[in-house]
Amino acid sequence: MHIQEWLETIPAVSIYLLVGLVIGLESLGIPLPGEIVLVSSALLASQHGEIDPVVLGICASAGAIVGDSVGYAIGRRGGKPLLEGLGRRFPKHFGPQHVAQAERAFEKWGMWAVFFGRFVALLRIFAGPLAGVLHMPYWKFLVANVLGGILWAGGTTAVIYSIGIVAEPWLKGFSWVALLLALVIGLTVTLVLRSRMKKAAAAEDERRTAAATAE
Structure with a gap:
């Protein structure tokens, strides 16, 4: 059964809670399809009419902010051993290369890595725990977390809801087209950002190597 078809079988209140919970757990550091659930629910x-997009956006934003904050607290308490343990449990998401890539992003961008990380699948999972592990000042983390969470969750809800409203007269029973389009756009943006991050990390590694050789 398609996720949207399943969502149609449960009450609106359950959808609000489900969206907040899934996004919260993903933000906490557990690999879950939070963005897919949010897009499907917004569509x-x-x-x-019984599903209020404003309430949906608020629940999604709250889940993102609270989940990231809990992840920060866990990361600050657990430290590097926490990431190593997650790496053994979720090697496809928390492998050494993923941790190294996320650490480089945090070293270069600081609190902005938390903000923009909300829009990148890999950093969305890492942001909270890694900010805690690296002992980023909580006030900086909180500012970036709140702004990023509201813009990502609220913005995604508003955009997909608007697409659904505009496309409904034409799509009718083919609403999955809008969902597919949104996912393709999201995937493209993610790949572009990851490519730029890798290039920036490679350039930084070359600079450090050159500096070490000069010494």
Whole structure:
């Protein structure tokens, strides 16, 4: 059963709670399809009046902010051993190369890595715990977390809901087209950002190597 078809079988209140919970757990550091659930729910809201997009956006934002904050607290308490343990449990998401890539992003961008990380699948999972592990000042983390969480969750809800409203007269039973389009756009943006991050990391490694050789 398609995720949107399943969502149609549960009450609106359950959808709000589900979106907040899944996004919260993903932000906490557990690899879950938070963005897919949010997109599907926002698209469903455009087709069913009983689902309030404002409430949906608020729940998604709250889940993102609270989940990231809990992840920060866990990371600050658990330190590097926490990331190593997650690496053994989720090697496809928390492998050494993923941790190294995220650390380089944090070293270069600081609190902005938390903000922009909300829009990148890999950093969205890492942001909270890694900020805690690296002992980023909490006030900086909180500012970036709140702004990024609201813009990502609220913005995604608003955009997908609007797409659903505009496309409904043409798509009718083919609402999955809008979902697919949104996912393709999101994937493209993610790949572009990851490519730029890798190039920046490679350039930084070359600079450090050159500096070490000169010494």
